[in-house]
Amino acid sequence: MIISAIVIYNQIQFLKNKPLGFEQNSMVQLDLEGELRNPSKLELFKNQLKKEGVITTASEFAGSFTRGGSITGDISWPGKAVTDKSIINYRSTxxxxxxxxxTQLIAGRDFSPKFPADTSSSVMLNETAVKLMNLKTPIGTILNWGNNPSLKVVGVVKDYYNERLGKAVEPTLYYYNVNSSKVLLLRLNPNQPLNTSIQAIKNVSQQLNPAYPAEIQFISEGMAEKLKSEHLLSVLSNLFGGFAIFISCLGLLGLALYMAEQRSKESASVKFWVQVFQIS
Known part of the structure; x- marks a missing residue:
């Protein structure tokens, strides 16, 4: 139990301190609902926040950033074997x-309004997806995905841990699609007080989307939620480890008392026979 408690404690510390591959601080997410589903209103919302200095950048995303998403086995790439049944995650951005x-770009570029093709025929891959597809020069590679042939890889994103902390990163494909994205990711301006930024976001949201009060979620809090079960396991293991130490100490105490009693009896026996021999 003591060894188990030490192992679990070290594992929890490892998960807490491991590099995530992205910057969770100063990043929040907001559900896209009501008027924010309208592309023009959404663009106005982002521009207003940038104008007021509340955020530095913003980007849409498929769903909650700290949860899982969609998968597919219908993506093909150059050299893919017919028997290959690999499953690929995909996220709209x-x-x-x-x-x-x-996070970081390993190669290529991010989606940008400077490139019209990004809205229809460009994709990005993470490092794990590049390794799975065994792409030596991923930038410029053409992929086929269901009814979307000729998708060009324009960037490779560094692997990051946002869905599972204790498991390997899944191969992931990113594609531009604001209409299918459900949340808006916001990078807060670090030079502005946090409470001021949050209040400003709520105020702008109230003006443009009054029917849906803004519910701002911190990405760091979502990541902390993932460690709750592990933290509980750590507490229980420490508790039972301490209990094991207590029981062990009681056992040692009992053994010591038993040995002392045996020594006392042996001493009394020796004295008795010494007296017998003296009388004789």
């Missing part, structure tokens, strides 16, 4: 996704 998330 907006422009400036890499900068908003705070």
């Amino acid at each position: 907006g422009f400036d996704f890499v900068q908003t998330v705070g």
Whole structure:
């Protein structure tokens, strides 16, 4: 139990301190609902926040950033074997996704309004997807995905841990699609007080989308939620480890008392026979 408690404690510390591959601090998410489903209103919302200095960048995303998403086995790439049944994750995003998330580009570029093709025929892959597809030069590679042939890889994103902390990163494909995205990721301006930024977001949202009060979620809190079960396991293991130490100490105490009693009896016996021999 003591060894188990130590192992679990070290594992929890490892999960807490491991590099996530993205910057979770100063990033929040907001559900896209009501008027924010309208592309023009959404663009106005983002521009207003940037104008007021509340955020530095923003990008749409498929769903809650700290949860899972959609998968497919219908993606093909050059050299893919007929028997290959690999499953690929896919996530819709907006422009400036890499900068908003705070991750890194290994190669190529991010989605940008400067490239019209990004809205229809460009994709990005993460490192794990590149390794799975065994792409030596991924930038410029053409992929086929269901009814979307000729998708060009324009960027490779560094692997990051946002869905599962204790498991390997899944191969993921990113594509631009604001209409199918359900949340808006916001990178807050670090030079502005946090409470001021949050209140400003609520105020702008109230003006443009009054029927849906803004519910702002911190990405760091979502990541902390993932460690709750592990933290409970750590507490229980420490509790039972301490209990095991207590029981062990009681056992040692009992053994020591038993040995002392045996020594006392042996001493009394020796004295008795010494007296017998003296009388004789």
